[in-house]
Amino acid sequence: MKKIILTTAIFLSALGFQVAKAQISLNINIGSQPEWGPVGYDHADYYYMPDIDAYYDIPAHQYVYVENNVWVHRAALPARYSSYNVYNGYKVVVNERTPWVRNDVYRAKYANYRGRKSQVIIRDSRDAKYKNHWVADRRDIRQDRRDIRQDRKDIRNDRKQVKQDKRDHGHRD
Numbered sequence: 001m002k003k004i005i006l007t008t009a010i011f012l013s014a015l016g017f018q019v020a021k022a023q024i025s026l027n028i029n030i031g032s033q034p035e036w037g038p039v040g041y042d043h044a045d046y047y048y049m050p051d052i053d054a055y056y057d058i059p060a061h062q063y064v065y066v067e068n069n070v071w072v073h074r075a076a077l078p079a080r081y082s083s084y085n086v087y088n089g090y091k092v093v094v095n096e097r098t099p100w101v102r103n104d105v106y107r108a109k110y111a112n113y114r115g116r117k118s119q120v121i122i123r124d125s126r127d128a129k130y131k132n133h134w135v136a137d138r139r140d141i142r143q144d145r146r147d148i149r150q151d152r153k154d155i156r157n158d159r160k161q162v163k164q165d166k167r168d169h170g171h172r173d
Contacts, residue, residue, distance in 0.1 A: 033058055035123035036086045038093065042129075046099050047091040050110040052081050055100055056091070064100055071100045087123070090116040 033044055034056070046064075047056040054065035054077070062073045065081075077084065090113045092106070099106060 033122060034061075034086075035121065036091075037122050038091050039120050039122055039125040039127065041093050044093040044095065046094040046096070048094050048099060048106050048110060049084075049086075049089050049091055050107070050113045051089045051115065052077070052084050053103070053107055054081070055094070056086075087121060088117050090114070090119050 033041070037044065037047060037058070044058055046058060048054075049056065052065070054063055056063055057073060060073065062075055063077050064071055064073050065077065066072075067078065092110050092113065094106065096102070
C-alpha cells in the first residue's frame with residue numbers, strides 16, 4: 001500500500017512540475033518579425049491588414065488572403081494588391097491560431113483602421129530590441145547599391161550591343 005501511495009505521489013508531483021514548466025515558458029519572436037511589422041510586440045503570430053483584409057503569417061513568412069472564395073497561403077500578395085505598401089499600411093497583431101476563420105470579427109473590429117499611416121514600424125524604430133533589423137538594413141542597403149551598379153553596367157552593355165547590332169546590320173545591306 002505504501003508503494004502505491006509513494007508512486008502516486010511521485011506521479012502527481014511530476015505532473016505538477018510539467019504544469020509549472022509550461023507556465024514559465026516564454027515565446028519571443030522579435031527577430032522573425034518583418035521590418036515592416038509594428039513595434040512594441042515581443043511575440044506576434046499574425047498581422048491583420050485591414051486595408052486589404054488579409055493576414056501575414058509571421059512564422060511561415062506567408063500572406064493569407066482569399067482567392068476564389070478560399071483562404072490561401074502564399075509567399076507574396078497577388079497582383080490585385082500591387083498598390084498596397086506593407087510599410088505604410090496599418091497592421092494589427094493577432095495571436096490566434098487561425099484568425100481568418102473569424103475574419104468577419106476582425107474586419108468589423110478594425111474597419112476604422114483602414115487608411116491609417118501613423119503606425120511606427122520595426123524598420124524605423126531604434127529600440128535596442130530591434131537591433132538585428134539595423135544590421136539587416138545596412139546589409140540590404142549595400143546589396144541594393146551593388147544591384148544598382150550591376151544594373152547600370154548591364155544597361156551600358158545592352159546599349160553597346162544595340163549599337164554594335166545596328167552597325168553590323170548596316171554593313172549587310
